[in-house]
Every structure is written in structure tokens, then in C-alpha cells.
Amino acid sequence: MRVVIAGGSMAGLFAAALLRKAGHDVHVYERSHAGLEGRGAGLVAQQEVFDLLHEIGRDEVAQLGVVAKERITLASDGTIAAAGGPPQMQISWDHLYVATRMQIPDEAYHLGRGAIGAGQDAAGAWLELDHGERIRADLVIGADGIGSAVRRSMMPDAPGPRYTGYVAWRALVPERLLPVSAADVLSDRFAFFHLPGGQALGYTVTGANGELTPGQRRYNAVWYRTTPDLAATLTDRDGRVHPYSLPPGAVRADAVQEVIASARAVLPRPFATVFAAESQPFVQAIFDMEIARMVEGRLALIGDAAFVARPHTAMGVAKAAGDAMALARAVDLGWTPEARRAFEAVRLRTGHAIVDYGRRLGASLG
Missing domain, CATH: 3.50.50.60 (FAD/NAD(P)-binding domain)
Incomplete structure (x- = not known):
């Protein structure tokens, strides 16, 4: 067929x-003209992903990831308010993408x-x-x-x-750029912070080329924020309104500064330092x-x-x-x-x- x-x-x-x-x-x-490699961070793989990898003969992909040794919930002062849960591995989105893309000959994949x-x-x-x-x-x-x-x-x-009324601001920061105080709390953990009308979470993922060595990995943070004016949030540096998201590099400079300032004002210090270290945050509107x-x-x-x-x-x-x-x-x-x-x-x-x-x-x- x-x-x-x-x-x-x-x-x-x-x-x-x-x-x-x-x-x-x-x-x-x-x-996309350039392909999609490099756009992802980490993902929590469910059984369907493992089943598919087995069907295409790439079981080894599921083994490349960073294990979060526990889940923690941060208090507003940055201390750990709760901890527990079993270890959980986040596999590399990029590695999954590349491994699956390799199953398709270049002449059958048209950019x-x-x-x-x-x-x-x-x-x-x-x-x-x-x-x-x-x-x-x-x-x-x-x-x-x-x-x-x-x-x-x-x-x-x-x-x-249908737009749900909130967006996800995302930061993907080289682990080496995190202050020691933040890395000591966040690295190798799945962290959460809950606040009225919002939530922040984050976890360590592999480096851009699949690196697993501490210091060569990246930290992936997500901040869900209520956002009534979606058009303003999704207006890029050139004044063009995007329908669903803004990629890294497209967010206006004033919006980047607003996110950093707001993170410092309302998020625990470890999470705030992640967004302060991200020069090119990106934003995704949340839809159903x-x-x-x-x-x-x-x-x-x-x-x-x-x-x-x-x-x-x-x-x-x-x-x-x-x-x-x-x-x-x-x-x-x-x-x-x-x-x-x-x-x-x-x-x-x-x-x-x-x-x-x-x-x-x-x-x-x-």
C-alpha cells in the first residue's frame, strides 16, 4: 500500500x-525546513512507547535517560516540604526522535x-x-x-x-549553569511547586547529545501560568501572533524579562534561578x-x-x-x-x- x-x-x-x-x-x-531534532527534552515513557520501540527493533532507546531518585514538593522558601515515591526515569525525547527517524530513509522523509x-x-x-x-x-x-x-x-x-486559560513557560538549561544551591535541591529529582492559579515542575534530562554525566546534562523546567491575553503572550519579536506556541528565540525581550522577574517574585529560589539562567525561554499555550x-x-x-x-x-x-x-x-x-x-x-x-x-x-x- x-x-x-x-x-x-x-x-x-x-x-x-x-x-x-x-x-x-x-x-x-x-x-519544518530544518527538522525537529533538538526541540525536545525528556519524557516519561508509558508502556505504549516501550511496545512500539520493541516492534521496530529499538528497545535500547528506552535505556537512555536520567533517573529521578524521588519526587519532591518545594515550599515557597525553597526548602523541601515533602519527598518520596519510587525512582522514575525520563528518557530523551531527542534520542527517541532520532532513533525513530533513522528507520525512515532520507528519500522518504521530505522537509x-x-x-x-x-x-x-x-x-x-x-x-x-x-x-x-x-x-x-x-x-x-x-x-x-x-x-x-x-x-x-x-x-x-x-x-x-479550545484554549484552557493558561500557558506553559519552559526552560531547558545546561546543568552547569545552575547555581550549586539550586542544583543540590533539583538535580536527579522530580520537583514540584504549587501556587494559586499555577504550578512549576522540573527534572533533569540528558544533554543535547545524550550526555548522562552530571554537569553535562540539562534541567527542564515548566511553569504553568494563568494567561487571559493569549494573543499578547504569543506575539513574537517581529510582532506576529502565533496560534499555539512560541519557539526558543521567538519570545520578545520584554516578555523574557517579565518571566524572569515574576519567577523571582513568586517561585521558590531553585526554580527562579532556572528561569533566570534561560536566555531563550519558550511558551506553549495549553489546549483541549x-x-x-x-x-x-x-x-x-x-x-x-x-x-x-x-x-x-x-x-x-x-x-x-x-x-x-x-x-x-x-x-x-x-x-x-x-x-x-x-x-x-x-x-x-x-x-x-x-x-x-x-x-x-x-x-x-x-
Whole structure:
């Protein structure tokens, strides 16, 4: 079967790796010109990720990560108010991305070619790209994220993502830049701080090239903040308003200074020093999104193109892996009406459950 995938991040890569392993002719079209390596930090892998890695023969990827020896909750003065819980490993997003990307030949992974629409006719399905080309296939998979063009083509009247009222400010700082006082509290721990209308959390992750040696690793911090004026927050250095997030380097200088000053005012000192050490913080608006269907004939949706859950669930990559494995099984069965219905029923139920779980976890924030 000839399969075309819109979106080359985790969901698209997972589906492509599985389908190519099964012998299908698969091509991935990714909007980014430079690729996605280096954009991720660490992730808490769920069972679906381990299962997928096993299916594509890359079990070793799950072994590269930093173990948080315990979970701690900080008091406002920076001391540890509570500690406990079992050790937990955060694997490297970058390493997972690279390992999966290596399963796809360069000639089948097309950068700088974003999807703007999709459709189907009696001869099959097609994906329309932003430079005017139309790619035909037996199956088109929308793995193109929260702003999915494939989803809009399938369901033009669907409501789309709903802003929850808060954003996540993120910092990814080389461990060597942290003051000793902060590193002594935060390194090798999964740390939390709760405040009215907000939450901060953080954990140690591998270095940019997978380094595990203390001092060569990075610290990943997230600060959830209530933000009524989303357009102002997502206005970049050039005055352009982005719909969902601002990447590193795009945040206005005045906004960077405001985040640092606010962190010093309301966060415990260890967390405040992380944001003070980050010269290029980035921001992600938090959305909920659910859909009524994931399949329409020869068009299918997976990952964040289908359901967007709040990141508190730590299940985004697991959801993508589960979608990809279920879809691959349906394709192996010939993508028959029965196979399509079975895929959709299972993954719709899972997607709704994860989004609902995210709402409960984030209820105090927005």
C-alpha cells in the first residue's frame, strides 16, 4: 500500500516506521525546513512507547535517560516540604526522535513541505502541499498536530482546539549553569511547586547529545501560568501572533524579562534561578481538543491531529504510539471497513479518556 503521512514528529514517525517495517511504501511530509531534532527534552515513557520501540527493533532507546531518585514538593522558601515515591526515569525525547527517524530513509522523509489539505476520490486519496504539489496515495494519515490541515479537510465545521486559560513557560538549561544551591535541591529529582492559579515542575534530562554525566546534562523546567491575553503572550519579536506556541528565540525581550522577574517574585529560589539562567525561554499555550471520528475512507488522523490532552497527563507520546500501532494493525488487515471501525473505536475511547484525565489534572489552573 502507498501511504502518505502529513507531519514528521513522533506520531508520524511512529506510523511510518511501523508501516515501512510491514513492507508498505511510506512517505512523510514535514513542514519544518530544518527538522525537529533538538526541540525536545525528556519524557516519561508509558508502556505504549516501550511496545512500539520493541516492534521496530529499538528497545535500547528506552535505556537512555536520567533517573529521578524521588519526587519532591518545594515550599515557597525553597526548602523541601515533602519527598518520596519510587525512582522514575525520563528518557530523551531527542534520542527517541532520532532513533525513530533513522528507520525512515532520507528519500522518504521530505522537509519543508507542509500539508494544506487532503481529500479522496474514486482513484484514492491525496495530500496537498503548501507549494502546490498534490501527492496521491492509497491512504493519507494526518499526523500534523494541533493545527492539522488533514483534520480541517475531513471536518471543516468541527470546533477545533479550545484554549484552557493558561500557558506553559519552559526552560531547558545546561546543568552547569545552575547555581550549586539550586542544583543540590533539583538535580536527579522530580520537583514540584504549587501556587494559586499555577504550578512549576522540573527534572533533569540528558544533554543535547545524550550526555548522562552530571554537569553535562540539562534541567527542564515548566511553569504553568494563568494567561487571559493569549494573543499578547504569543506575539513574537517581529510582532506576529502565533496560534499555539512560541519557539526558543521567538519570545520578545520584554516578555523574557517579565518571566524572569515574576519567577523571582513568586517561585521558590531553585526554580527562579532556572528561569533566570534561560536566555531563550519558550511558551506553549495549553489546549483541549476532542474529535468525533478519526477515519473517513482513505483518510485517518493520529496523535495531536486527533486529540490534544494537557501535558500534565505525560501521555502525549504514549497516545501517539498507541494510535500508530492500532493504525498499523488496521492497515495490515487491508484497511477494510471492519478494520477501520475497530481502529477508530479503540482509539476514540482512549483519546477521550486521556483528554478528560488532563482536564481533571489541570482543573485548578484553568
